[in-house]
Amino acid sequence: MxxxxxxxxxxxxxxxxxxxxxxxxxxxxxxxxxxxxxxxxxxxxxxxxxxxxxxxxxxxxxxxxxxxxxxxxxxxxxxxxxxxxxxxxxxxxxxxxxxxxxxxxxxxxxxxxxxxxxxxxxxxxxxxxxxxxxxxxxxxxxxxxxxxxxxxxxxxxxxxxxxxxxxxxxxxxxxxxxxxxxxxxxxxxxxxxxxxxxxxxxTPASRRERFAETLAVWRDPRTYAIGAIMLGMAFAEGSANDWLTIAMVDGHGQTEAVGAIALTVFSVSMTVFRILGGPIVDRIGRVWTLRVLSVAAGVGLILFILAPNMPVAFVGIALWGAGASLGFPLGMSAAADDPAKAAASVSAAATIGYLAFLCGPPVLGWISHEIGILPTLWIIVGLIALSGLASGAAKPIAGSKVGVGHAHH
CATH class of the missing domain: 1.20.1250.20 (MFS general substrate transporter like domains)
Structure with missing residues (x-):
């Protein structure tokens, strides 16, 4: 016990x-x-x-x-x-x-x-x-x-x-x-x-039971729905880390120094929202936080792609960073709602998220080689929208004290 x-x-x-x-x-x-x-x-x-x-x-x-x-x-x-x-x-x-x-x-x-x-x-x-x-x-x-x-x-x-x-x-x-x-x-x-x-x-017997539990989470539809939330946001985060500087230089014709500043703005915006995120979630709930932030990330990325000047591009980058900040951690949080299945569920959700982190940037590189970096980023806008639509899956399960929001107390 x-x-x-x-x-x-x-x-x-x-x-x-x-x-x-x-x-x-x-x-x-x-x-x-x-x-x-x-x-x-x-x-x-x-x-x-x-x-x-x-x-x-x-x-x-x-x-x-x-x-x-x-x-x-x-x-x-x-x-x-x-x-x-x-x-x-x-x-x-x-x-x-x-x-x-x-x-x-x-x-x-x-x-x-x-x-x-x-x-x-x-x-x-x-x-x-x-x-x-x-x-x-x-x-x-x-x-x-x-x-x-x-x-x-x-x-x-x-x-x-x-x-x-x-x-x-x-x-x-x-x-x-x-x-x-x-x-x-x-x-x-x-x-x-x-x-x-x-x-x-x-014991070997209880290990067998644990392995069975670990595999069982892959048959749970909620695992894949949480995976969809994390997939969109992992792409939104990973694509910025790997391609934002290049998008500034090749897409918007800026210097490498401006590209480095852009990535810094993205990282700072993301970190600030991760620090503030917990109290926001505890106030409005996990699902609404994810919905609002997916809209922020999507709008921010569209502003960045279409930016007529640098101030608009930087507002877009800040919104993109803020919007992408909580998808991954809140997906992990949702996966862990049931303590009995937490280890297996978090591991499954992390696997889906990490595959997006690891495979996303090379795939985007290949596509951008064909059509250019800014048009390629519209794919991420689509994935962010998918993440927003899947947000309902992060609703805390009965008995969970985390992520419900004050409105439900």
């Missing part, structure tokens, strides 16, 4: 999960911020960089599948110990491959370990975050995702400094790898072992 936790244990648990979100964002952005140096040190071209990114994405999809197995076998808490170690080793191996061995193959192995460790950690930290949210009885998931965003900003900022000071990639990534490992493992000590998280040792 899960025992009731004291207030200080609850706060410690919440802080621990905030920390894990922050360090995964930090680790990921640290690598991404040094891509130009990686390209230079390994003497490779854009296609070879693309292959490295694809390998990392493919390994991330393997990690998503493994997360389920780890939760069933060891529980979320012990599973995260394994995946944070894998993630940190990956970051360290990338540094070794780039700066010391100057080996494309070793760098690729590091990226595969990082991708696999990160995505598996991601599923389990979302499972834990959903459990914290239910324990507190209020919407916290957007704030957890804000900590990931803050981690990526910190990682990118630190990367800018390291590049400016010409610090070798290895020394930079080794420091980050050790930081992720130390902070991650220290945080996990404050995560309570809970039966609903499968942290209790499982």
């Amino acid at each position: 899960d025992t009731a936790l004291s207030r200080s244990q609850l706060v410690g648990w919440r802080t621990a999960v905030f920390t894990i979100f922050f360090v995964t964002g930090l680790g990921f952005a640290s690598w991404a911020s040094r891509l130009p140096a990686v390209k230079r040190d390994l003497g490779i071209n854009d296609l070879q960089i693309g292959i490295l990114l694809f390998l990392s994405g493919a390994a991330a999809i393997v990690g998503l599948s493994l997360a389920n197995v780890l939760v069933v076998r060891w529980g979320a808490r012990r599973g995260m110990v394994a995946t944070i170690i894998t993630f940190s080793i990956g970051v360290v191996v990338i540094g070794l491959g780039v700066s010391f061995l100057e080996s494309y193959a070793v760098t690729a192995v590091g990226l595969a370990l990082m991708g696999m460790g990160m995505s598996a950690t991601d599923v389990m930290m979302n499972v834990e975050a959903a459990a914290v949210e239910q324990a507190f009885g209020k919407t916290l998931m957007p704030l957890f995702h804000a900590f990931f965003s803050i981690g990526t900003v910190a990682g990118a900022g630190f990367g800018v400094l390291m590049a400016a000071w010409s610090i070798p990639v290895a020394w930079h990534l080794w420091v980050v790898g050790l930081l992720v490992l130390g902070a991650g493992l220290l945080a996990l000590r404050a995560v309570p072992a809970r039966e609903t998280m499968h942290d209790d040792p499982a």
